[in-house]
Amino acid sequence: MAVHIKxxxxxxxxxxxxxxxxxxxxxxxxHIRPGVTTGQIDRLCHDYQVNHQGTxxxxxxxxxxxxxxFPKSICTSVNHQVCHGVPGERLxxxxxxxxxxxxxxxxxxxxxxxxxxxVGTPSxxxxxxxxxxxxxxxxxxxxxxxxxxxxxxxxxxxxxxxAHGYSVVREFCGHGIGHKFHEEPxxxxxxxxxxxxxxxxxxxxxxxPMINAGRPAIRELADGWTIVTKDHSLxxxxxxxxxxxxxxxxxxxxxxxxxxxxxx
Ligand code: MF3
Ligand code: CO
Ligand code: CO
Numbered sequence: 001m002a003v004h005i006k007x008x009x010x011x012x013x014x015x016x017x018x019x020x021x022x023x024x025x026x027x028x029x030x031h032i033r034p035g036v037t038t039g040q041i042d043r044l045c046h047d048y049q050v051n052h053q054g055t056x057x058x059x060x061x062x063x064x065x066x067x068x069x070f071p072k073s074i075c076t077s078v079n080h081q082v083c084h085g086v087p088g089e090r091l092x093x094x095x096x097x098x099x100x101x102x103x104x105x106x107x108x109x110x111x112x113x114x115x116x117x118x119v120g121t122p123s124x125x126x127x128x129x130x131x132x133x134x135x136x137x138x139x140x141x142x143x144x145x146x147x148x149x150x151x152x153x154x155x156x157x158x159x160x161x162x163a164h165g166y167s168v169v170r171e172f173c174g175h176g177i178g179h180k181f182h183e184e185p186x187x188x189x190x191x192x193x194x195x196x197x198x199x200x201x202x203x204x205x206x207x208x209p210m211i212n213a214g215r216p217a218i219r220e221l222a223d224g225w226t227i228v229t230k231d232h233s234l235x236x237x238x239x240x241x242x243x244x245x246x247x248x249x250x251x252x253x254x255x256x257x258x259x260x261x262x263x264x
Contacts, residue, residue, distance in 0.1 A: 003176060003184050005202035010178060011243060013109040014204055014252055018241050020053050021111030022255025024074075024102040029257060032117045034094045038076040042087035045102060046073035055104030058112075058181050068224050075101040075114070082169055082210050082218050082227040082235040094120025097130055099237045103181060110177050112206050113253035114239040125213065126234055132164045133211040133236035138262035140189070140209065144242055144249040146201040154191030157209045169210035169235070171218055172227070176205045177241055199244050204252070208239035 006014065027048050028041060049055040057073035070086070077085035077099040078092070085099070092098065101114035116130040139156040158168050174187030185197050189209040214233025221228060229235050242249040251261070 018252030
């Protein structure tokens with residue numbers, strides 16, 4: 001199946017949805033502290049999106065084939081949880097690391113972004129994993145340009161992660177996004193430069209590497225959603241949505257409070 005090239009009108013809508021995704025993360029940042037539950041974080045993000053932004057949280061009741069409907073409005077993945085953590089009664093405690101992944105829909109278009117947050121003060125190992133994973137995402141972003149290949153992205157990410165002794169999760173990947181939450185192409189976070197799909201201006205997809213401190217293997221919890229590392233090692237993830245341009249790419253999910261881009 002073909003990868004959709006967005007029209008100028010769609011690109012404009014994706015810029016708006018992308019910025020709004022970043023702004024949900026900006027909004028929630030000061031609320032992340034010991035004693036808060038992931039369910040409270042979900043509720044705050046839900047209300048901000050619906051009442052303040054006029055956006056729809058795409059995860060709520062999202063049900064891809066083979067999955068039961070996701071019951072919450074955001075994903076909260078703590079410590080050895082890799083992705084798709086379901087918010088609930090869990091109390092955050094100092095030293096936890098937490099990924100918050102948000103996907104607001106505005107005017108029919110999706111913005112998808114996630115960041116890592118520290119609860120209180122992280123261990124040196126946890127901080128290093130989060131920082132290296134952030135660099136991995138940006139190395140992937142910097143590999144994007146029209147005329148380049150999808151494999152350039154995964155190769156850049158894998159090389160950086162493995163150079164630090166970390167491993168790349170294989171089972172989940174970045175994805176095309178627009179009017180649909182998940183569309184083609186699949187953006188692998190490992191691979192070989194110069195292989196795969198030829199990138200064209202107007203493509204929009206996410207780059208969202210999941211990097212484990214230990215082995216790459218994962219398993220799914222009984223809730224049918226939460227993914228954890230098999231060896232219980234820490235895992236980190238960052239996500240941006242990007243537009244392919246002739247010069248490189250435009251990161252659509254930046255916002256005033258986003259951590260600074262990593263330069264070339
Ligand atoms: N936001 C996730 C992604 O980056 C997808 C979450 S699906 C959900 O692709 F149902 F778990 F919310
Ligand atoms: Co995504
Ligand atoms: Co996401």
